[in-house]
Amino acid sequence: MLTSDPWLILLVVVPLLAAPVCVLLRNATAAWAVALVVSWSIFGIAVKLLIQVLEQGEVFYRIGGWDAPWGIEYKLDPLGAFVVVIIATIGAVVIPYAKKSVENEIQKERIYLFYTMMLLCISGLLGITVTGDAFNLFVFLEISSLSSYVLISMGQDRRALTAAYRYLIMGTIGATFYIIGVGLMYQMTGSLNFADLSTIMPAIADTRTVLAALAFLTVGISLKLALFPLHMWLPNAYTFAPSAVTAFLAATATKVSLYVLLRIFFTVFGEVDLFATFPLQPVLIGMALAGMFLASLSAIWQENLKRMMAYSSVAQIGYMVLGVALATEAGLAGGIIHLFNHALVKGTAFLAIGAIIYSTGAVTLRDLRGVGKSMPLLMAAFIVAGLGLIGVPLTAGFVSKWQLVTATLEADMWPLAALILLSSLLAVIYVWRIFEVAYLRDSHLAPVKIIKKLPLSMLIPTWILALASLYFGTHATLTMDIAHTAARQLMGGM
Template identity: 75%
Template sequence: MSGAEMTSDPWLILLVIVPLLAAPVCVLLRSATGAWSVATAVAWSVFAISLKLLDTVMDQGVVRYRIGGWDAPWGIEYRLDSVGVFVVLIVSAIAAVILPYAKRSVEKEIRKDRIYLFYAMLLLCLTGLLGITVTGDAFNLFVFLEISSLSSYVLISLGTDRRALTAAFRYLIMGTLGATFYIIGVGLLYQTTGTLNIADLKTIMPAVIDTRTVHAALAFLTVGISLKLALFPLHMWLPNAYTFAPGAVTAFLASTATKVSAYILLRIIFTLFGDVDLFASFPLQPILITMALAAMFLASLSAIWQENVKRMMAYSSIAQIGYIVLGIAMATETGLTGGIIHMFNHALIKGSAFMAIGAVVFSTGAVTLTQMEGIGKRMPYTMAAFVIAGLGLIGVPLTPGFISKWQLVTAAMELNMWPLAALILLSSLLAVIYVWRVFEVAYLRPAPEGAPAAQEVPLSMLLPIWVMVLAALYFGSNATFTLNLAHTAALQLMGGL
């Protein structure tokens, strides 16, 4: 093992411990303002730690931390490389921006006596998502997966609409199935190899890849993570969950949770099975490409017909997951770069969109297209942010969506898969239709008589929205940093093939 890989960094454990310990503090405070202050301070602290770790990883390579001082595979090891640090940066940055926005939004959407619970659950969810990213142990990953999932169920159920409870219950059922499939796969691998350390599993895998047990384990792992990822056709929990959850919850989960699930899929294919060419041994590539294309087209078509704008954006998220999985499935340097950078770009775009919708709901209660007629003139700054996010979903130049889709189209052409490149472009045109529907009612229709008064949301909500939008515009027009980071991550993953 190289000296860079042996680097021990205590900041890794702090990334997980700080939000984990802060969650019960929010419960003990039982104060909405106090809990918000703690959660916001923790989110920004975690973001600062992630920047520190980014600098360390870029300078030294892989960093690790041994829990209790035990060497892997006997003990649990936290590891962070260029792939993981990119996801850590996404999760921590989104949390840091959304928490200032959440204060006023949550006060209106969640019962006052439950607000402190919201912040406790958000911190637990943050703990789980970051833990998934840094752990080097397959079972420990399951533990963090459940921490993030269980807290997500509670966050969704806190919505004032009674349908939020049904949505949370459906998510619970589907999420439990996904977690069960994942842990069965891990159990089968442990039965065959006697280890749970992902790096250790990677070295053993070539010797056992031809066994029926490992084949079954791969199937269970892939299906389980696809459920968590909401990859078509295993996506049925997502539309209602995003539609009926409080606005801040939807913005946070849409920007982070599915990205972390995509990261797990990357780890399974390119790290755990990294010394085995899965795409040569199994029909995994055509299956993933087919599911990705189905998501890109069918989810986009579903989005076009939605009247509820939150549900429209939820189906859009399923379509965007398809682009990420397509990049993974192409299994080339350019394709992986496109898939990885789209995790970052989509987090910015969809975070901006859902925060803008949440602002409209906060100001007017409007969530359907009919209710939003003329809203562009009454809430110009909020709707301008939504339109920019919509252009990003389409993939218009100077938006981050263009960077991602150009990478994917380039990857398809490098593989001489011209029909696939055409399908990527065609699916992007479907986004034009549903984004145009919102633009048309917001700007080209007059406000109906008797429409509720609308005014811009407080600066504490508007400013985070525009921080996200301006970040999206910056990384859409100057993608050197993110492309380099995604390319380094792709090279590191491809080195495992």
């Protein structure tokens, strides 16, 4: 008999309880200290659980001792554990970075609320990943979404408010679509447990109710995922949110939505040959490709660094969805590994941009002439991230694109392989624009002025992520193994 593992519930409960503590403390430094301790302990627990899952198999926790499918069950498989580690890593890196960045960008008397919201958001994202219950997932989805709306609205520019409002409207529509889908499934099956649903699903997969449920779930999650063309909320939200928030959300929030999509497609509908029955593949591949090309093209024209990276995120989500849409083990592994690698790469990029804003106060390309000379160490990290976005060998981005290209070739879809390479060339253009401004343009003129010296507490986290992306670009065995294990398990049902 499987026993409940209390570490699993601690992942969610610790940040959830620490959040109100931050409110009670009402002090910026104290709240930051709480958030730091919590995020590092979460990181420890996450790594412990990942090792445990890989060595001994799935970990369970039954809330209140009620057995599934009646009670809510928390469950961690290799994929879940991998995503948990991503969230925990980014949290543990962003919180130390946030201290100086937030002092610079948010009013002093509001800072303790910032850490409250960060903890709630971490708790919600982890909850989505560990829960095995469809409705519980909705609740965590809303916890993480509501806190991220607040975090975005804390940006300095007043446009942060409208960006947060738009994200709230789109996000709520997405979440409501999700519960409509869950409701339709419940109507047919009487169950909310993912594992239980997957055993009932084959008998009723052809009914129109289930078809409608699938449509609502897919569209709802795609909204949260910012899958092209449902990405309209993302560029403004990422551009005007405080830098630390952008780095955190870009590296985690959309990744968790992709995880939910995988859960629906390959766990709930795992016993049904979903991709053979419904024309999901052409639709998903079409949207993924449109995202890869159109969002990359938009990124090329942006003057604002944050907005450029935001569009690049939409494009990178396209790669992940493309991997998922192939619905082969190799394709899924490609999507999952890209999820991890992109979190590292985009995390580095946004942390570096935050540091540039802190030191120079500028964020548009034309104000950043020669920033490579003013801030050589920082810009080096940014360039590492840029190369990762292109997918240059030795960076993490290369590993995932290689896997995706291999997967498309294995699936006999060589035009897709060509399109992946072609869209990577677009990434070369926007990364080159940054490189040119930072190192080459008007090199005889004085480079951009440093207003404030960059503190180590911001430089070190940026480099930790940059080095991690280099490490996993050259030592990909570990992450590839996990991605393959997770993909194999997801495909196992089919």
